[in-house]
Amino acid sequence: MSIFPEELGVVVVTYKRPEALRKTIFAILSQGITEAQIVVLNNDPSVQLLSEEIDPNFTSLIIKNQSENIASAGGFAKGMQAVLDLGLKWAWLFNDDSRPVRGSLDSLKYAVGKVSSPKIGLVKIGNLNNRGKATLLNWKGVRVPSYVEPSGELIETDLVTFDGCLISTQLIQEIGTCDPGYFMGTYEFDYCLRAKDAGYSIFTLPNGLIEDEKAGSIGGTPPWRQYYNTRNHLFLGLQRKNMQTIAAWIKRELKYTYAIIRFEDQKLIRLKLKALATFHALLRKRGKTFDPARFN
Template sequence: MQKVNNIPLVSIVTVNYNNAAVTAALLASVARNDYERVEMIVVDNASSENPTALYAKDYPWVKVIRSETNLGFAGGNNLGIQAATGEYLFLVNNDTEFTPGLIPALLEVFQSHPDAGIVSPKFHFFYEPGIIEYAGYNKMDVLTGRNSMIGRGQRDDGQYAELTNTWYAHGGAMMIKRSVLEDVGPMPDMYFLYYEELDWCEQFRRKGYQLYFQPAALIYHKESASTGKNSPLKTYYLTRNRILFMRRNVKWHQLLLFAGYFTCITIPKNTLGFLLRRESEHLKAFWKGVSWHLKWQ
């Protein structure tokens, strides 16, 4: 990969689905960024209205790839990765916005830590200035099939100021070196939405790479702009993919523990909760997510 004055090319990849204005705000923030060499790729995941002309008018330096079918989060990112030419790839949600110094701070980790597989920045909530969304991830609980973000909801008073290993990168902003990506392979696309980046991180670790949280890099996140904060679609994929992740990534005796917990605790609790709240669409989505596994092998 050629460099100009030793500055590597960074390919930024984002996926748009029926959120042209949100994606345009991201592009505007990228245009203001202070890193010299970026390649911007927008993958449009079969939006009802093709935004290519809009981006071409206001952001002619952006490469737009239009998919005729909705490939999901992983599939859309993988399509963008195929078109990218940078030495580093920076996969970002379209509902994020850049801050000064973001890209150089992420690149520094790869330069100082040759074992780096994925590096994620600190996340702040866009609509709650100064409030942390992500300062790393805790380990997955093999009983519940859930994990938690470190620092979520806390005011940022500098308490997470050290570069650290994290169990998982944040899917909303992941920088990866091309040579590492070629070793690990593409993001698993059977998830469609949610848990795919966690599964991908497991694959990176199996290959011997480390995952890092870089607090010197900051990105703002509008959170769930595409799927909604509480939608039946989200309920379905979170349910289906929680089980799928465990089936693919834990040992058989851990899977038995999880199956027991999910059957005896999660199913009754969620079913009763949706019934009491009269959320019939969420109830259907939840059971659809569970029953999917009766067919998937």
């Protein structure tokens, strides 16, 4: 398989980070893909972004302003569908605080071009940790990381996250987009498991050619995010009727509950939201239950 710029659609999901978004757009354009379509999903309903405000010289920029915050799951779902509707072959996904560095796309082209399988589903540019190792993710009811030396060779894995991830629209056509009902968290792993169910391969390219500011992680995990992590992980296990996932959820929740009691702030609200998240998962409740803005 191969990647051509005219067959590529780039998706960027943004929320209240206009300067980070501009940096990401310019980093994408530095890959030499002026023929590609770039679709920006703006989840901030208080601001109507205009393409000319970001780059007046780039005419292939599509801005989709949302009337409410649909978070990363909803944004990526709409972006994946937009790339499919444009008739393109690949969707390359980013959050506004992650961006490719020079040579990222060329490395993907080279690596993907060496794979003969017609069912490549997802290819992720792997981040490097503070020890200079690339992270691989596998699934044992919960994501299990392992670490390898950087290289330009694809490694097959169970899971990837969406930042810097290339997704075949053949896969999107067959299994649909990621599930917006997760709202925030877990949707990437659900999508990878569905891709595996459909017989598609998932690869990590462990070269570290991606910059990730991790702006959403500054200051620790807020209570609303713990709610979605708890609810969505249990929902995934129940939906798939997978006891390994449910057992991993129990173990994880016991560990994090202990950590809340011992170390976290806002203990009462965190514990209440975790209990509510469990109840909602059992009821199969989906979507945006709590607006993150309520807790900012």
